[in-house]
Amino acid sequence: MSLMTPVSRRSPRWAHLWPLALFLLAVLAGGAWLWHLWPQVMLKSILWQREVNQQMSGLLQAVAQNPARAGGSLLIFSFVYGVLHALGPGHGKVVIATWLATHPSRLKASIGLTLAASLLQGLVAIGLTVIVLSLLALPARELHLSSFWLEKGSYALVGLLGLMLCWRALKKLRLLLRKPTFIAFTPHHVHHASCGCGHQHMPDPQQMTSDSDWRARLMIVLSMGMRPCSGAIMVLLFSKVIGVFAWGVASALAMAAGTSLTISSLALLVHSFRRIAVRMSGHKAPALWRQIGWTTLALAGGVILVVAAVIMWVSAVPVGRGMRPF
Template identity: 40%
Template sequence: MSVKFKAVYLPLLLLAVLLAILLSLYPHLLAKTVEWQREFNQLISTTLKQINQQPSEAGSWLVVISFAYGFLHAVGPGHGKFILSGYLATHPIRLKTSIRLTLLASLLQGVVAVAVISLIVVVLTLSAGYFRLTQLWLERISFMLIIALGGYWLIKNSRQIYRTLRQTKPQTAIGNITQIRQLDAELQIKPCLISPLTALSVTNKSAINQCGCGHQHLADPAQINHLHDWKPQLMVVLSIGIRPCSGAIFVLFLAYMLDLYLWGVVATMAMALGTGSALTLFGLLVLYTRDRMLKFGKGYFSAHVSAYFPLLVKMLFGLILITLGSALLHGTTLPISGGAALFSR
């Protein structure tokens, strides 16, 4: 067995078999997940009612059950996993960033649920109709953010392709020297006190950055891209987390009616952590698959294809996000869609 087969083809083969098994078992797993969530709702309701008699034991079980509910809830289908997998698969981010995105999005769901219920129901004591209207608009904002994220990827990558096509003359590594002047002795001793442009007038910025003084005068492309990564990452987190979880809403309302609202808040955040844990594992799977596919295609694509293919994939995914967000947004305008299912007729 060759080294290349062990390093590239064997992991891909194992991954393909694992995905085939998961796809074949997913319908059954999804049906069981719905059944388990229903049972967990009953367990949460029973545990909440027991807190007054057994605060420590019942409260601990409430946290454990809520965490498990959030984990199982993340296994089911949802636009959040689609957005997250698309972003992780098309952007070269690190594992630490992936974990941060999944946890922030999940925790934001819990925070939004607590904030909305606390403001509308607990503080303002408004009717269920106001809460249903609030959640409807939170859903619409989430779907509009999905459309905005898709448009952002589409415009950004199309501009990058356009700029690449316009560059007909490749730049040399040393740049175009137009003027050379001799430096003073004092300036030669302390070269990094002056700008490199006082010695060389060049058109290649990489040559300026390598003046030999040990200091970085200009940011490299990786640092510049890192500065702009927060925009799509923020939209990913908001588009997933701004829509509260239905299980969290159920727990908060039940805890409010039982006069145990603080325990409902604790259970909601435990659900958010459970969801974040499941999404983190999902993100690890996406990152592993992406790395293996990059290694697989490294020696099979030309330099021209390798330069444009990732940009085209991002543009395609941007179009898919725009379509998905538009369809979900249109669904909220239908009489039977939008708002909390807890208050549907």
């Protein structure tokens, strides 16, 4: 009798999952709070950007009069603008946060995606300004219209990325459900490579390199960076008018550098939270979750991107009715 363990002393099957449940509850509470404050955040963002744009115009005028004295101030201000500008709501953060939260990824690869997307955003703004204003000699109105359609195109890519992630997750789920690999635990279960128990603390090396698919990476970078920054367009346009376009290009690249810093910090934060969630679940989570749970989460991420793309496509307005951040 002394060798038998009383049933009342055994931990419930789900008792070890309470830290993960608290973590998910905190995430949901934070999302609800942000949703409640979203209209105020958007209004404050528009008003703040108008004030900053006026200061940027003043710095460009100062550069036109004395480049050696005002050039450094312009670049520093542009970098800080890029950092703060990226803190506001924008589709780039939705893409990278959803991808990192629902797919295993190495931190180095994640930071590389954010850097490439930020650089592309600055280069698209510069290239668009050169093509429309210099090569085609079109009015500024066409520059804003072209920027608007590039924005719509980036939203379409977000939707395509979401559909691709949904398709991949559904195929994997179908395979798992048709050919389950789980074998029930025995009293003296020994883990091995093909035991099928679902025991896994972290994604295996093959899963960690799943984000190396060039199609997924390319769509992430294009969907984040194809839309030119509204602030960079304003700076390039005004610098072209007053004859300091080279300084406008330098300012746009400084903005891109500042944006990359903020988005990379977000990527680091989301990546860290995902690792915490994986460790909290670990071998204590049910085997069924370890087999299909993360794939289901990837499916949810794809659905989120599709819904976000539809909302942004419908709500998009031509540039000029309000500045929207990265």
